[in-house]
Amino acid sequence: MKLLIQNAKYIASNGEMKQSDILIENGIISKLAPSLTESAERTVDAQGMLVSPGFVDLHVHLREPGGEKKETIATGTMAAARGGFTTVAAMPNTRPVPDTKEQMDWVMDRIKETASVRVLPYASITTRQLGQELTDFAALKEAGAFAFTDDGVGVQSADMMLQAMQKAKEVNMAIVAHCEENTLIHKGCVHEGTFSMQHGLNGIPSICESVQISRDVLLAEASGCHYHVCHISTKESVRTVRDAKRAGIKVTAEVTPHHLLLSENDIPGLDANFKMNPPLRGEDDKKALIEGLLDGTIDFIATDHAPHTAEEKAEGMQLAPFGIVGLETAFPLLYTHFVLKNIITLEQLIAYMTTKPADCFELPFGRIEEGAAADIVLLDLNEEKEINPDEFLSKGKNTPFAGWKCKGWPVLTIASGQIVWEKGRVTA
Numbered sequence: 225m226k227l228l229i230q231n232a233k234y235i236a237s238n239g240e241m242k243q244s245d246i247l248i249e250n251g252i253i254s255k256l257a258p259s260l261t262e263s264a265e266r267t268v269d270a271q272g273m274l275v276s277p278g279f280v281d282l283h284v285h286l287r288e289p290g291g292e293k294k295e296t297i298a299t300g301t302m303a304a305a306r307g308g309f310t311t312v313a314a315m316p317n318t319r320p321v322p323d324t325k326e327q328m329d330w331v332m333d334r335i336k337e338t339a340s341v342r343v344l345p346y347a348s349i350t351t352r353q354l355g356q357e358l359t360d361f362a363a364l365k366e367a368g369a370f371a372f373t374d375d376g377v378g379v380q381s382a383d384m385m386l387q388a389m390q391k392a393k394e395v396n397m398a399i400v401a402h403c404e405e406n407t408l409i410h411k412g413c414v415h416e417g418t419f420s421m422q423h424g425l426n427g428i429p430s431i432c433e434s435v436q437i438s439r440d441v442l443l444a445e446a447s448g449c450h451y452h453v454c455h456i457s458t459k460e461s462v463r464t465v466r467d468a469k470r471a472g473i474k475v476t477a478e479v480t481p482h483h484l485l486l487s488e489n490d491i492p493g494l495d496a497n498f499k500m501n502p503p504l505r506g507e508d509d510k511k512a513l514i515e516g517l518l519d520g521t522i523d524f525i526a527t528d529h530a531p532h533t534a535e536e537k538a539e540g541m542q543l544a545p546f547g548i549v550g551l552e553t554a555f556p557l558l559y560t561h562f563v564l565k566n567i568i569t570l571e572q573l574i575a576y577m578t579t580k581p582a583d584c585f586e587l588p589f590g591r592i593e594e595g596a597a598a599d600i601v602l603l604d605l606n607e608e609k610e611i612n613p614d615e616f617l618s619k620g621k622n623t624p625f626a627g628w629k630c631k632g633w634p635v636l637t638i639a640s641g642q643i644v645w646e647k648g649r650v651t652a
């Protein structure tokens with residue numbers, strides 16, 4: 225497929241705004257130059273749009289195998305395409321867990337058969353994510369694992385985490401951590417704070433996350449491994465990561481759009497669409513996350529797209545599963561509430577969703593350059609529209625952002641040189 229994008233105003237990987245035509249051949253950006261006259265199977269006029277590298281989301285739950293009622297690799301990657309994401313990394317809390325070469329082979333095949341964007345599969349750190357024995361890191365890397373994580377649960381034993389980091393270092397892979405100390409969860413369903421007090425609910429305290437990060441940065445220092453913190457949510461965690469970076473420890477961190485945009489004060493009542501792990505924290509935590517992102521303590525943004533069925537979410541605040549969807553709302557929400565309010569520049573936001581995650585994991589994606597993978601999204605920064613979960617291509621409609629008015633909607637997404645989503649057109 226030969227594709228030509230004309231009049232592309234885009235942000236180059238050095239952060240500069242440029243204007244050019246973009247020729248795409250065999251999945252690759254083959255030429256970047258003004259006024260290209262090549263004949264192509266499809267020519268797209270990008271006048272009035274912003275052209276961005278396809279977004280990179282290193283934290284999504286695609287639920288397959290085992291959770292197909294919530295999402296599949298097919299539906300999750302269609303949602304990704306609609307949200308402008310062309311690379312997503314899939315979490316291993318599936319049934320079965322990708323903890324052996326055979327399971328990883330199955331996942332890789334399924335991705336090849338059904339994914340509309342690039343999927344990088346995580347393997348688990350421990351067998352069945354039970355925290356008892358390490359998986360075979362070398363074999364899983366060989367089978368295609370992107371990195372190792374037990375996301376969904378924290379690794380409870382310090383000894384197990386140290387061994388994991390030492391092994392990861394040996395095979396030159398990262399340990400990606402969901403940080404949660406089980407003895408401090410206190411059967412909580414929301415943050416331990418004002419909301420939990422008001423509603424008489426058990427709360428998950430901030431230290432439940434931060435004590436494990438504190439332990440882990442020391443283990444990362446001892447092992448020399450690349451240690452990445454998932455969905456960071458508290459001010460103490462931000463401080464710990466900041467101090468660790470200053471000490472030269474190889475630690476990176478991600479934050480979700482919902483933790484940047486919402487605090488416990490925004491929970492309207494006992495609505496499980498506001499229930500996720502980690503929970504929405506205090507206003508001061510939210511502020512610290514924005515500061516941490518701006519000063520480089522937090523490296524990038526990841527959605528933690530966590531679809532659940534409407535039935536499951538209807539079980540109420542105490543019983544419903546943790547998690548909200550994020551792929552189809554991330555950019556418009558962040559653009560509208562941070563860029564248009566002059567808190568983050570457009571260039572920064574794009575970097576947090578493209579080059580920064582790519583660079584942390586040495587991935588060659590997220591940049592518009594000759595020779596790079598043709599992963600591109602056209603964004604309409606002007607049209608204003610309400611978030612409507614009925615329009616989601618994800619099976620999950622569980623969002624706290626329904627009805628929010630946003631600008632910055634993707635209109636066309638190209639992944640590896642193929643148009644995988646286009647506004648107003650149904651793509652298979």
Ligand SMILES: NC(=O)N[C@@H](CC(=O)O)C(=O)O
Pocket residue numbers: 285317375376377402499500501502528530531545546547548
């Ligand atoms: N974030 C969530 O609230 N839920 C995730 C698990 C996780 O990311 O820890 C899920 O798998 O549903």
Ligand SMILES: [Zn+2]
Pocket residue numbers: 375376377402454455501502
């Ligand atoms: Zn998690």
Ligand SMILES: [Zn+2]
Pocket residue numbers: 283284285315375376528530
């Ligand atoms: Zn997750």
